[in-house]
Amino acid sequence: xxxxxxxxxxxxxxxxxxxxxxxxxxxxxxxxxxxxxxxxxxxxxxxxxxxxxxxxxxxxxxxxxxxxxxxxxxxxxxxxxxxxxxxxxxxxxxxxxxxxxxxxxxxxxxxxxxxxxxxxxxxxxxxxxxxxxxxxxxxxxxxxxxxxxxxxxxxxxxxxxxxxxxxxxxxxxxxxxxxxxxxxxxxxxxxxxxxxxxxxxxxxxxxxxxxxxxxxxxxxxxxxxxxxxxxxxxxxxxxxxxxxxxxxxxxxxxxxxxxxxxxxxxxxxxxxxxxxxxxxxxxxxxxxxxxxxxxxxxxxxxxxxxxxxxxxxxxxxxxxxxxxxxxxxxxxxxxxxxxxxxxxxxxxxxxxxxxxxxxxxxxxxxxxxxxxxxxxxxxxxxxxxxxxxxxxxxxxxxxxxxxxxxxxxxxxxxxxxxxxxxxxxxxxxxxxxxxxxxxxxxxxxxxxxxxxxxxxxxxxxxxxxxxxxxxxxxxxxxxxxxxxxxxxxxxxxxxxxxxxxxxxxxxxxxxxxxxxxxxxxxxxxxxxxxxxxxxxxxxxxxxxxxxxxxxxxxxxxxxxxxxxxxxxxxxxxxxxxxxxxxxxxxxxxxxxxxxxxxxxxxxxxxxxxxxxxxxxxxxxxxxxxxxx
Amino acid sequence: xxxxxxxxxxxxxxxxxxxxxxxxxxxxxxxxxxxxxxxxxxxxxxxxxxxxxxxxxxxxxxxxxxxxxxxxxxxxxxxxxxxxxxxxxxxxxxxxxxxxxxxxxxxxxxxxxxxxxxxxxxxxxxxxxxxxxxxxxxxxxxxxxxxxxxxxxxxxxxxxxxxx
Numbered sequence: 001x002x003x004x005x006x007x008x009x010x011x012x013x014x015x016x017x018x019x020x021x022x023x024x025x026x027x028x029x030x031x032x033x034x035x036x037x038x039x040x041x042x043x044x045x046x047x048x049x050x051x052x053x054x055x056x057x058x059x060x061x062x063x064x065x066x067x068x069x070x071x072x073x074x075x076x077x078x079x080x081x082x083x084x085x086x087x088x089x090x091x092x093x094x095x096x097x098x099x100x101x102x103x104x105x106x107x108x109x110x111x112x113x114x115x116x117x118x119x120x121x122x123x124x125x126x127x128x129x130x131x132x133x134x135x136x137x138x139x140x141x142x143x144x145x146x147x148x149x150x151x152x153x154x155x156x157x158x159x160x161x162x163x164x165x166x167x168x169x170x171x172x173x174x175x176x177x178x179x180x181x182x183x184x185x186x187x188x189x190x191x192x193x194x195x196x197x198x199x200x201x202x203x204x205x206x207x208x209x210x211x212x213x214x215x216x217x218x219x220x221x222x223x224x225x226x227x228x229x230x231x232x233x234x235x236x237x238x239x240x241x242x243x244x245x246x247x248x249x250x251x252x253x254x255x256x257x258x259x260x261x262x263x264x265x266x267x268x269x270x271x272x273x274x275x276x277x278x279x280x281x282x283x284x285x286x287x288x289x290x291x292x293x294x295x296x297x298x299x300x301x302x303x304x305x306x307x308x309x310x311x312x313x314x315x316x317x318x319x320x321x322x323x324x325x326x327x328x329x330x331x332x333x334x335x336x337x338x339x340x341x342x343x344x345x346x347x348x349x350x351x352x353x354x355x356x357x358x359x360x361x362x363x364x365x366x367x368x369x370x371x372x373x374x375x376x377x378x379x380x381x382x383x384x385x386x387x388x389x390x391x392x393x394x395x396x397x398x399x400x401x402x403x404x405x406x407x408x409x410x411x412x413x414x415x416x417x418x419x420x421x422x423x424x425x426x427x428x429x430x431x432x433x434x435x436x437x438x439x440x441x442x443x444x445x446x447x448x449x450x451x452x453x454x455x456x457x458x459x460x461x462x463x464x465x466x467x468x469x470x471x472x473x474x475x476x477x478x479x480x481x482x483x484x485x486x487x488x489x490x491x492x493x494x495x496x497x498x499x500x501x502x503x504x505x506x507x508x509x510x511x512x513x514x515x516x517x518x519x520x521x522x523x524x525x526x527x528x529x530x531x532x533x534x535x536x537x538x539x540x541x542x543x544x545x546x547x548x549x550x551x552x553x554x555x556x557x558x559x560x561x562x563x564x565x566x567x568x569x570x571x572x573x574x575x576x577x578x579x580x581x582x583x584x585x586x587x588x589x590x591x592x593x594x595x596x597x598x599x600x601x602x603x604x605x606x607x608x609x610x611x612x613x614x615x616x617x618x619x620x621x622x623x624x625x626x627x628x
Numbered sequence: 629x630x631x632x633x634x635x636x637x638x639x640x641x642x643x644x645x646x647x648x649x650x651x652x653x654x655x656x657x658x659x660x661x662x663x664x665x666x667x668x669x670x671x672x673x674x675x676x677x678x679x680x681x682x683x684x685x686x687x688x689x690x691x692x693x694x695x696x697x698x699x700x701x702x703x704x705x706x707x708x709x710x711x712x713x714x715x716x717x718x719x720x721x722x723x724x725x726x727x728x729x730x731x732x733x734x735x736x737x738x739x740x741x742x743x744x745x746x747x748x749x750x751x752x753x754x755x756x757x758x759x760x761x762x763x764x765x766x767x768x769x770x771x772x773x774x775x776x777x778x779x780x781x782x783x784x785x786x787x788x789x790x791x792x
Binding site: 313 | 643644646647648649650651652655656658659662663664665666667668669678679680739740759761762
């Protein structure tokens, strides 16, 4: 029986793939209160378990999978999962986040987290049901795509109610940006965790649970639920997401000129309409899909009904799909984009890894830095959709030129002596947008502990915060001015800690951490999250303590990275953003200024209590967070 | 109103009014009845097939209810002549005869206490209806449900007329 009155399952599963041993340990109260769950658990366990300098593919690397604290409760949009390891992309902390139904099922099966050590000799899968676990042979699943893997597992267990987190051929073949796919709906895309799992010869983790996730104070919990529903009702954003999903952002990227198209050589897309969110809705949308208990439902269920790709049924696309597989390689046929998206899901490939690497190769080809002999005879120019589809196959199986593309932009840049064209931060490719127009966005991407990432912080607060709110929260009204730099380091640091809470709780950022009103951000992301946590778990918590838990985890991740050799130099955007101005669209002429960026980075380190030379958290900072 | 039950009122012409697979009905049902999170204790269950087919299934409240007829202890009964078939928990022996008899699988044994569980319409204010974000679950009866189906049928005729 769990020591917790609710929320937590109360147990952590330890699996050693080398000797096949399995242990169950209780989750300790102190640990839960300090790290909350999800990314808090994964990051802390990795800091303790992973030695500096190890090869990400060696048996000593550790994969930690953790459910968000609120996963499994009826808290809306709380079903998010974190899958983490030392990343083969960055060499630092690597974590991928996925929605869907897997994370709650892990709780119903009796566990808050799984720690996987060692390497199996033969392929295996991990079966977990109601507090028990076993390793089962998976030779027959090895080599299968993710959909086939799920079908075979459902047939084999005779159970269509199981939830499956699997890798595809890309993970097996150690494609550096291989992802994990949870059921039909979720993808833990970034940081190459699928490749680490592949190196361990672990094909899938399958869960089935029928245990209760208790609620400590049901009355208070119900009230929180009602409060949360009220905050959603007034949001335009909720309706937009339900109608268009994240592809609604295509209109914003186009009108602001921040696409990062053609490997960040273009800011807008000339033939934009076909790949707009509206067009994807019109042509392919069957219905919106919601993760567990989601009142928003931003995911898309799409079907291609005619043309050469008729018969594709898939969950997607996301905005990131369109950014990676349309804008970057400059392809504007939406059916091709869905086909490419479908293949990435089947092979278990991170779409951003694929789109960024192929786009970089296209630029090198057009510049004459790659020849047709090197690219398997493919005319690798922007807009060549056949080449994109051709190389998705080759990347997944590491065949021909696909073998180099499978390494990601950083290593490809080193091997081809073309670093400048590799648009990554710490080894992870820049996603989402071109940050040249907005230096705070550049800072957020660059200091992100997992490498370039738009979900590690919220640099957009200055677009809507009122001067008096800015004064109260960040000590200066200047934070409400778009152009001002003063206080922005502090604003970015604050937003990172605040967003970290969502990854600890398992809460969705779109549902909980999105609003154009600063008081609503505080209300939902901190106050209601705290209320849901306390009423579900019965543990004491205040807004201030909860915020500190976010900050603690961010510092743990920074510590991990510093120990793995990533210092201040890792916190810079790619050189192109400093050297080249945007050449088209409304942001034409924008580029980053090195002096300005340096100053902002200094301010950020100061706000964080980190050493300005090394980026290392100071002893005082660590002490204040209970991390000595 | 005739015998009440929960109906699935999708509109296949409108993507926003089709079940979005969020499982909120299951979560809120279990929370309402047991104050915990556990979809396997829910009295409404979501069935998902390939190609995006998701349908929430729950008790149809049959007139000549097989579960009620087969129950050897009289634990299943209809308190009012047109009310919902209800489980008298102290009479239920957990034999699962009702589970075998139900044509849609809407009655099951609770995985925790082993007794028969089925939809009770939350005493008249069904929580799944209240919480469904796609607004496709409604408290209904055969007449209203048939009208909904008729509307869908006529709309499809209208659509094919416009195309033709």
